[in-house]
Amino acid sequence: MTRIFFRDDDVGDLTEPLERFVSLFLERELPVNYQVVPEFLTDAGVNFIVEKQRSNSNLIRLNQHGLKHSQLLKGKHSWSEFAGGRPYEDQLRDIQTGRQILEERFGSSFDGSIFTPPQHKYDRNTLKALKATGFETLSASYYPNTKNETIYRVGKLLGFSSLQSRGISRHGETRSDCGLYELSVSVFADDGSHRVEKLEALLEQVSNARSRVNDVGVMLHHPAWVTEKDFDFLNRFLDQLQQMEDVSFHSMNDLVPKS
Numbered sequence: 001m002t003r004i005f006f007r008d009d010d011v012g013d014l015t016e017p018l019e020r021f022v023s024l025f026l027e028r029e030l031p032v033n034y035q036v037v038p039e040f041l042t043d044a045g046v047n048f049i050v051e052k053q054r055s056n057s058n059l060i061r062l063n064q065h066g067l068k069h070s071q072l073l074k075g076k077h078s079w080s081e082f083a084g085g086r087p088y089e090d091q092l093r094d095i096q097t098g099r100q101i102l103e104e105r106f107g108s109s110f111d112g113s114i115f116t117p118p119q120h121k122y123d124r125n126t127l128k129a130l131k132a133t134g135f136e137t138l139s140a141s142y143y144p145n146t147k148n149e150t151i152y153r154v155g156k157l158l159g160f161s162s163l164q165s166r167g168i169s170r171h172g173e174t175r176s177d178c179g180l181y182e183l184s185v186s187v188f189a190d191d192g193s194h195r196v197e198k199l200e201a202l203l204e205q206v207s208n209a210r211s212r213v214n215d216v217g218v219m220l221h222h223p224a225w226v227t228e229k230d231f232d233f234l235n236r237f238l239d240q241l242q243q244m245e246d247v248s249f250h251s252m253n254d255l256v257p258k259s
Helices: 016-027 043-055 088-109 124-133 146-158 199-210 228-243
Strands: 002-011 032-036 060-064 071-073 076-078 110-115 215-221 247-249
Touching: 002 016, 016 043, 016 228, 043 060, 043 088, 060 088, 088 110, 088 124, 199 215, 199 228, 228 247
Parallel strands: 002 032, 002 215, 002 247, 032 060, 060 110
Antiparallel strands: 071 076
16 A cells, blocks of 8 residues: 655745645645745735644644755855755754744644755754754655665665765654654655646656655645646646555655654
8 A cells, every 4th residue: 555645845925826736635635744934934824824724634734844945055045954064053043943933823733743854955963953853753855766775775874864965865764863754755746846747757756656665755836836737737646646546645744653
């Protein structure tokens, strides 16, 4: 049995794509973990997502996605936040600041157990800071191909947490380097701004991931789904997933082993 979960990144402001995205998954009764960027939040965004979450708590989970989803690296803007060898104290401060914002703005609607680092970039200091702040689960990326799986195996044997801020994934395991459980995405429906163009290519990603891992995470960014054509594509993709045999759908929280 393949267990599928959906993760939607970059939640903040209230936009038409966010409204349509949330409504679509609620109509289909499919759970989604929404990764919220604290400094992207607006009052309208907070009011909308909290209202939806409180009446659909089993289908909407609100987690933390960095603090501001950007930084300067060598004087240049980067959409990452924890790459570049930032000191532990700096990372800890930003992670704690983001968590405090979400606790204050979301109250009991905030799920502080899961953290997604922007661009899936992190190092040992990031992991230590997440553990110190009270997070239990890391969600990043797992690329299900021979090259990356070899890198993951060798990296784990050598005790590496990352290579040049690119994580050495331990998807489906409790990480020995920090004690966090890792539940990462392995199907990429968009790149943050543009969706996959062909349905067959996206379904091939799903098939490949299913052949390698039991828990298959689908990453989406609602800002990439804008037009009627986009949402028609998304509906057809979800139709295909829901018609598959030996597939079940879960929130990320349901897939984290209970201690």
